[in-house]
Amino acid sequence: MPELPEVEVVRRGLSAWIIGQQVNSVEVLGQRSVRRQTGGSDEFIGRLTGRRIADVCRRGKYLWFRLDDEQVVLAHLGMSGQMLLKRTPAPDEKHLRIRLVLDDLELRFVDQRTFGGMCVEEAANGLPVSIGHIARDPLDSAFDLESVSRRIRSKRSGIKRVLLDQTTISGIGNIYADEALWRSRIHWNTPAERLSAARARELICHADEVMRDALLVGGTSFDSLYVNVNGESGYFDRSLDVYGRAGKPCRRCGTTIVREEFMNRSSYRCPRCQRRPRLA
DNA sequence: AAGGTCTCCTGAGGGC
DNA sequence: TGCCCTCAGGAGACCT
Numbered sequence: 001m002p003e004l005p006e007v008e009v010v011r012r013g014l015s016a017w018i019i020g021q022q023v024n025s026v027e028v029l030g031q032r033s034v035r036r037q038t039g040g041s042d043e044f045i046g047r048l049t050g051r052r053i054a055d056v057c058r059r060g061k062y063l064w065f066r067l068d069d070e071q072v073v074l075a076h077l078g079m080s081g082q083m084l085l086k087r088t089p090a091p092d093e094k095h096l097r098i099r100l101v102l103d104d105l106e107l108r109f110v111d112q113r114t115f116g117g118m119c120v121e122e123a124a125n126g127l128p129v130s131i132g133h134i135a136r137d138p139l140d141s142a143f144d145l146e147s148v149s150r151r152i153r154s155k156r157s158g159i160k161r162v163l164l165d166q167t168t169i170s171g172i173g174n175i176y177a178d179e180a181l182w183r184s185r186i187h188w189n190t191p192a193e194r195l196s197a198a199r200a201r202e203l204i205c206h207a208d209e210v211m212r213d214a215l216l217v218g219g220t221s222f223d224s225l226y227v228n229v230n231g232e233s234g235y236f237d238r239s240l241d242v243y244g245r246a247g248k249p250c251r252r253c254g255t256t257i258v259r260e261e262f263m264n265r266s267s268y269r270c271p272r273c274q275r276r277p278r279l280a
Numbered sequence: 281a282a283g284g285t286c287t288c289c290t291g292a293g294g295g296c
Numbered sequence: 297t298g299c300c301c302t303c304a305g306g307a308g309a310c311c312t
Binding site: 032078079080095111112113114115155156157161263264 | 284285289
């Protein structure tokens with residue numbers, strides 16, 4: 001599941017190959033993948049064809065290509081999106097949704113579950129207009145630990161819900177939220193407002209740390225759905241401490257990790273290291 | 281206003 | 297073998 005480290009791996013892979021290349025032709029094989037484009041695939045193709053790629057940028061889990069004319073191509077990988085580069089002709093993937101033919105390679109957006117997509121839009125102050133509400137992520141040089149900590153502590157909901165809210169801090173998904181909470185020994189349902197400033201700062205630092213650790217080994221992957229642009233998987237799944245480890249011993253205290261339902265998805269924690277918060 | 285829920289989607293895997 | 301059920305979850309729409 002692509003969260004910040006996985007998207008950053010893709011960004012780095014792409015920027016090494018596609019900067020300076022021209023988009024010679026565009027093919028949309030799946031209309032749903034351009035659903036954010038008001039004018040549909042015709043507009044997407046029209047605005048993109050002939051443009052040159054000037055840079056590849058990222059904020060949180062969003063990725064975008066800066067074009068040579070103040071427009072950007074905004075992309076989100078969703079649950080299963082991949083950006084694949086092909087230097088030589090290759091058969092179309094089963095879930096190939098968008099094809100960009102560049103100067104000497106082909107960029108393919110492949111997405112099984114179609115939660116992801118791409119669109120061409122304007123940028124304002126260097127940020128695609130439709131993601132103005134997305135907060136800075138911990139890898140952003142202008143990320144401000146103090147103000148994020150303050151904002152987190154002002155929220156009246158459980159801490160995990162706050163970590164997943166991309167308008168407060170971006171880039172964190174279900175996996176890294178659980179990992180950061182485990183490192184900080186905090187229960188996922190602890191009211192955010194009950195964390196001390198020091199605990200909140202520590203939690204943010206742990207989220208930053210776990211994502212940087214994952215980035216070092218090329219991101220997390222459980223299956224073949226996520227791969228970087230060379231088609232290689234990440235290795236961080238081998239380093240996870242709690243996520244997906246229900247029934248296995250906590251690496252700190254040996255207590256059996258449990259899986260609980262949360263927001264119609266899964267949450268993993270150590271029942272001993274991450275005690276349920278006392279009722280207020 | 282802010283918090284919480286619903287919904288989109290496809291394939292893997294389990295039970296029988 | 298095949299059919300049906302559950303599960304995976306990011307984020308925008310929608311409701312309270």
